[in-house]
Amino acid sequence: MAMDFLESDDFAVVLGLKTSIYPERNLADGQEFERHRRLMFYLRRNSQESEAQRDVVWSRFCALYLPATINRLLSLSVPTDAINAAERDMIADFSANNPWHEMLVQIQHIPYLAKYLRSSNPIAAPGKHLPQLLAERLAAMSGRWDRKMLAVARSPSDEDKRQYYIAATGSAVQLLSTLCTHYINERDRTTVISSETQQNLLPFLLIWSRRYHGQFLGDVSSRMIAFVSGEPTLDQEFNRVRRSYKNWDVCGLPSCNVRKALKVCARCQTVRYCSPDHQRIDWSQGAGSLHKYSCFRTEY
Numbered sequence: 001m002a003m004d005f006l007e008s009d010d011f012a013v014v015l016g017l018k019t020s021i022y023p024e025r026n027l028a029d030g031q032e033f034e035r036h037r038r039l040m041f042y043l044r045r046n047s048q049e050s051e052a053q054r055d056v057v058w059s060r061f062c063a064l065y066l067p068a069t070i071n072r073l074l075s076l077s078v079p080t081d082a083i084n085a086a087e088r089d090m091i092a093d094f095s096a097n098n099p100w101h102e103m104l105v106q107i108q109h110i111p112y113l114a115k116y117l118r119s120s121n122p123i124a125a126p127g128k129h130l131p132q133l134l135a136e137r138l139a140a141m142s143g144r145w146d147r148k149m150l151a152v153a154r155s156p157s158d159e160d161k162r163q164y165y166i167a168a169t170g171s172a173v174q175l176l177s178t179l180c181t182h183y184i185n186e187r188d189r190t191t192v193i194s195s196e197t198q199q200n201l202l203p204f205l206l207i208w209s210r211r212y213h214g215q216f217l218g219d220v221s222s223r224m225i226a227f228v229s230g231e232p233t234l235d236q237e238f239n240r241v242r243r244s245y246k247n248w249d250v251c252g253l254p255s256c257n258v259r260k261a262l263k264v265c266a267r268c269q270t271v272r273y274c275s276p277d278h279q280r281i282d283w284s285q286g287a288g289s290l291h292k293y294s295c296f297r298t299e300y
Helices: 008-014 032-046 051-074 085-093 099-107 111-118 122-150 156-181 195-211 216-229 232-245 276-283 290-294
Strands: none
Touching: 008 032, 008 051, 032 099, 051 099, 051 111, 051 122, 051 290, 085 122, 099 111, 099 156, 111 122, 122 156, 122 195, 156 195, 156 216, 195 216, 276 290
């Protein structure tokens, strides 16, 4: 399945959001482990590209396929293609560890996600439920995943599995905390994640923040605790991160640091400039302008 270059449409096909003209690339509902294997292969291939190239691919993917990705995440198909005991065991994890969730992990810092989350267009309405949904799923998996992380490793494969669950949990908590940054100004955080779900999730976040202190899982768990508790100094950090996700704080021309009186690009609404001249200069830089190649209209 090797290929020279991966476009956003390739990811849409593997996620079941677009039909390929090559029948062998299309997967039926239920073939979710094969979908996940192909997606991970694609992501490894994609990682060989430059960061700028990946951003262009992710931007176009978000512009065209983000609403459909969210919809698939909200209504998952149960895997029917587990081929070994390990995969049969992992069916229980599928609600919180699946191809569409993995795709959101990849695109969580792309400005189009922020645009989608703040959109009032009905096509983006499902996005308002994302933090609650992901928090519920993570809370439901937390006990199982924590036991997997604590399992005694009697062989290299056991240790690989343990590390897999640590990484999967870290990715899930990171994505949830990223989504929550977009709602940091909500006075009542229970409108983002219900108090019941917070209570179910918080004990595990506290455990992970201590057990994995100084590690990725510990750091992202601490961020989620800060969101739930509304800790003021960390709220300021959340706001800073939120604005950077939205690409909102500074003129889009790389050589300009102006942060006042910025106006949004009318086409993509993901980049702001201090003046029309700077937008034209940035656009005219050809290959040096990321905006030129990642500027797309969206339905949301």
